[in-house]
Amino acid sequence: MERAIKEEKRVFMTGNEVVAWGALAAEADIMYGYPITPQNEVMHYWTRLAPKHGRKFLQTEDELSAGFTTIGGVLAGRRAFTATAGPGNILLQEPVSMAEMMRLPMVMAIMQRGGPSTATVIYSQQEVNLTTSGGNGEALRIVYSTATHQELYDYTIKAFNAAWKYRFPTFILGDGYQAKMREPLVMYNPQDKGVEMAASEPFVGKEGKFGEGREPAHLRNAFSMEEELYEVVMEHIQDYNKITPQIVEYVSLGCEEADLVIVAHGIVSRAAVAAQEKLRREGYRVGFFRPITLRPFPVRALRKVCKSTSKFLVVESAFGQLARLVKEALFGLEAEMDEIFMPGLGITSEKIIGHVKKKSELKV
Amino acid sequence: MSASETTMPKSWRLETKPHKFCPGCGHGLVLKVLGQVVDELDIQERAVFGCDIGCSLLAWDFFNIDSVQTHHGRTTPVITGIVRANPSLIGIAYMGDGGGYAIGSQHLVNAANRNDKIFVLLVNNTNYGMTGGQMAPTTLPGQITETTPYGRDVDETGSPTLGPEMVAAISSETAYVARGTVSNMSKLKKFIKRAMENVVAGRGFSFVEVLATCPTNWRTNARDTWKFLDEDMKKYFKVGEFKTLPTEREE
């Protein structure tokens, strides 16, 4: 495939544009999509770029169709993706559950908007529950929560490679702020950086004749017996657990000597890092922990943090969706959990600093 | 009777025969014709067969053709996605009346309207068979089902969906649309072959609805089954071609 990015370059653009370029650099062949704010410009940029690079696009009738046509693209052996948000993410969960059962490497970019229902088209972190565990199964998917445009680019590329390498549906979880804001990043050709591009291959319509090295594919997601299903699901779970250490990513700053660890993900983690730095400068012993993969969650790393600090402040633009994952990870350990929950609202570093300072026991 | 009508189609998967459909079910007849057409057009290795959930699911290992189970109502977008990504493949979406006209109707309407180069083959047996015989969009007025135990009341639940008529109205000039019946196999084969040829030629969307029997849920004996298919169903569902190339059109 012709390289979409000839040379490394610094650019200044919106997050939706970054996702389109990232998909192009990741050698995505086809996007299927349905309009919903705030992800629309992913399609807008893709439809402008795609024909120049021999890639394709289909606008579908809804997000069910966007998800199932994406599955079709994957079955045909193409690196296929879609992008959506909010109510569209709800519809997308149905095809994602099929992808989990059949180990289909579909890739999705989610730009979280306010919820529940139509709510706002602006911003939230309220699609964590849905994106990490929205199906009628065991949530065997990979979810990368990005914080910067550089990460949006890096993890869009990574999402395609992880999906095709491990054969689990993979999400890039952004939000409306990331979608619409502009900031600089460096675009590059992943091969030039030594990124291993996982090969894609068809599940149906392979080359060759039946009986001559090719057998007809019979792909299933329905089973008549409990035992059959159990075996298949357990095999997937074992695979998922086996690759978890290779997939899990997180950031941990100053947690070893801290009286309090601020936990945040995605764009809120930027406010949390800024708050942690400022509080440290003022003498507060504060650490910072950020899961990059929300699924699989960096359980071991967080439990290790808990051994030196048992006080956590979970900060999120949702009402406890990240906190639920944190609590689950820390189950059985002694931990105190404080919170800043602001569903559908941006969180500033000032807010976090003010909150921490109010806790008198954390004096310098 | 020619040899092709007495022997199994080459594209059938022998290990899975006899098949799993109920005795007297129309699905086996439809799939027999489909297999013959695949053989005659020599597309066994280029075809991709998608099965909806419902009785049509039982066809998932019926052929030696690349086959994929999908979700209820979602076979049309899966097959659309495959063919959009790789147009050299021949996509066949196989479904029932519930999958095509109820839960997946938006996909049928939009694939037809976009003129996607796929073949949608829909079996109409006037009920949801797999789930135990509930009312379908195609259930006849007055027909008794599990969810219309006193007979379908059209004031309450509407009239039977006329699928090919609808698809013909919204599809492009290059589409092929027909309704066949398992009571006339030679005509059904002609329709399915034309539909498939239209897709193989990359001309346009192809849609065939087939009137089929379901004695299990109709609770009919052989004679009443045939009567229901050939008399009652035909009162509402006109058999014939609704859209075809002008050169092929016949009265």
Place this chain on the structure above:
Amino acid sequence: MKRLAKVVIAGEGGQGVQSIADILAEAGNEEGLEALYIPNFGIEQRGGVSVAFVQIADNLIGSPKFEKGDVVVALSDRAVNRVKCHVGANTIFVYDNSLIEIAELPEKTDDYIEEEGECRPVEKEDQPVSLPDKIGKVIAVPATDIAKKELHPRVFNVIILGAVVEAARIVGEDSIKIAIENNLGKKFDKNPELRELNFRALQKGIDIVKEALVRS
């Protein structure tokens, strides 16, 4: 010393608020700095006040929105009320006094008060136009009048851009001119006089703020 400038610009739809913010952020990027621009968007945008947030800094920027701005700009009565919660004791507040009348401008205060109040704007039509008690500096820029009388009504927002550039003092004139070229270059190519007009408007805004800051 690490540099960081936080700017909020607000006005009515059609005043070019988002273009000013976009060009300012792009100039930051041209300087090789971190720059982050985020519009407020959504249903609120239609008929509501248009607000843009820009941050330019040496290091990676924190949250895209913030509480107190270093420079806060309002270009309509409603906009003043919409953004006044972003005005703090160190804020330079810029407004177009040919459009807005603010009854009693408060005295400049030197004592800095740490504020942790959250900015929760409420848009009400009948609110009187007012400002908080503690403001770093208030600068009136009669951009609309100047544009009409001396330049062209269309470059009203470029005068404001000049004022912001001078008030924020984080991007140089060269970078801002490159960013203007990036955005309007095609129009300039068709009509080279426009370039001259825009750059004069930019200079006008810079000069007004420079003078106001010297006087204080």
